[in-house]
Amino acid sequence: QISLKHGSHRSGKRTDATMQRWREYGLGQFIHWGIYSIPGGGWDGKTYGGAAEWIRSWSGKDAPNDWRKTYDNLYKQFNPVDFNANKWAEQAKNMGAKYVIFTTKHHDGFCMWPSKYTEYTIANTPYKKDIVKEVVDAYNKVGIDVYLYFSVMDWSHQGWRYDIKSPEDSIAFESFKKFTRNQLLELLTSYPSAKGLWFDGTWDKSWVKQAEFADELETEMRTLRPGLIIGSRFRADDFGKRHVDSNGVMMGDYEQGWERNLPNSIEDVHGHDWDCVMTIPDNQWGYNSHWKGYVKTPYNLIEMLVKSVSLSGNFVINFGPDGKGNIRQEETSIAKEIGDWMKTNNEAIYGCSHADMKKQDWGYFTQKGRKLYLTVFNRPINNCLNVEISEKGVKPTKAYFLANKLPVAIQDAGKNKQNNNLYNIVIPAKYISDKPFVIVLELEESQTNEKAYQQART
Numbered sequence: 001q002i003s004l005k006h007g008s009h010r011s012g013k014r015t016d017a018t019m020q021r022w023r024e025y026g027l028g029q030f031i032h033w034g035i036y037s038i039p040g041g042g043w044d045g046k047t048y049g050g051a052a053e054w055i056r057s058w059s060g061k062d063a064p065n066d067w068r069k070t071y072d073n074l075y076k077q078f079n080p081v082d083f084n085a086n087k088w089a090e091q092a093k094n095m096g097a098k099y100v101i102f103t104t105k106h107h108d109g110f111c112m113w114p115s116k117y118t119e120y121t122i123a124n125t126p127y128k129k130d131i132v133k134e135v136v137d138a139y140n141k142v143g144i145d146v147y148l149y150f151s152v153m154d155w156s157h158q159g160w161r162y163d164i165k166s167p168e169d170s171i172a173f174e175s176f177k178k179f180t181r182n183q184l185l186e187l188l189t190s191y192p193s194a195k196g197l198w199f200d201g202t203w204d205k206s207w208v209k210q211a212e213f214a215d216e217l218e219t220e221m222r223t224l225r226p227g228l229i230i231g232s233r234f235r236a237d238d239f240g241k242r243h244v245d246s247n248g249v250m251m252g253d254y255e256q257g258w259e260r261n262l263p264n265s266i267e268d269v270h271g272h273d274w275d276c277v278m279t280i281p282d283n284q285w286g287y288n289s290h291w292k293g294y295v296k297t298p299y300n301l302i303e304m305l306v307k308s309v310s311l312s313g314n315f316v317i318n319f320g321p322d323g324k325g326n327i328r329q330e331e332t333s334i335a336k337e338i339g340d341w342m343k344t345n346n347e348a349i350y351g352c353s354h355a356d357m358k359k360q361d362w363g364y365f366t367q368k369g370r371k372l373y374l375t376v377f378n379r380p381i382n383n384c385l386n387v388e389i390s391e392k393g394v395k396p397t398k399a400y401f402l403a404n405k406l407p408v409a410i411q412d413a414g415k416n417k418q419n420n421n422l423y424n425i426v427i428p429a430k431y432i433s434d435k436p437f438v439i440v441l442e443l444e445e446s447q448t449n450e451k452a453y454q455q456a457r458t
Ligand SMILES: COc1ccc([C@@H]2N[C@@H](C)[C@@H](O)[C@H]2O)cc1
Pocket: 032, 051, 053, 054, 200, 201, 259, 277, 285
């Protein structure tokens, strides 16, 4: 046990109601929207190879002439005339999202709210109005909780440094730290209904060296907003360790490392709360007019959602509106498909978590109380869903389709070598579905005193 002043201040999950509400969300929406949405991954007929929200960093011979100057003046033309926060919120509601994470400031430093600590904000664009407020109000109105994405790394600020290597760097970075604290307190004060902050841009050495400052700032924010939810990405400990401190204890309220990645087993989760944030194309968060590579189907995303909940996590799908404030057609149709599926099956998602059952090939278990939800992605040829119950004295008493409550048969298939009780849940052969479907299995304690059967001698 290494003694730490600025490591994790809590081990184990948070047990308060606010965090429990977060745990039950299941599905969330990420929105990346900012100045980078104007170029949309290219400029002057040239396309940028990286993620569209990083286009300010475009340089070298491939970049348009004077690109940095061009980019840093884009805010003067930012006027998203098609933006309608209520339409976005309605679409997210219909998709079944319970929370939204919205980019207040990305790495380029442009503020989507009228911050009083810099000129580089929405107030100085033709649009003028406070976009963060419009999003917060519209999503809250339809019952979706709002979390504010904030990039600590800020390329527009004179005081930002990737590392601190000289007294001049230290003085500059002190001014940057003051600016960052001011903006964060400003966000918490201006948008009191925001439930949490989603930090990014916290990997550089300069920030990793600020254990005491970041720890005190996190405490100050939590004091200002009791119940505030902050993930594992915000700060580093006394020795620069991030996400988990030097004693292996997670910092923050949930694991924020699952970006475009998913755990594969409950062991990967280490008992932490977590969410996965996922792009629809391979790696584009901000609007990119030409999606390259594989674009995930609604089916891919529904499987990731169910897998996340089956491992006690939330799944957050990213949307990247364009420079005029439109959500593109591909994202609109995905939101619709997922929403249609959620309307029928959300009972297997909301408030559910990992079931201590052996993973089966046909799909995933999620559980809430004594109800097991079997979401089937790979229907067995013999229509029998294998279920192994290792918990002694527990047996399934009822099985039925979630969609229409029609019963399905439960066959007792004896015991396997580990003495687990095996069951076949039998899907009627005539039942046809071109979408993943859910079967509910109700469990009850059984008093049977069956003896364990003789193990084979081998
Ligand atoms: C250096 O690798 C990355 C990858 C993604 C990011 C940002 N995190 C995502 C949530 C997006 O905001 C992406 O720009 C930053 C650095």
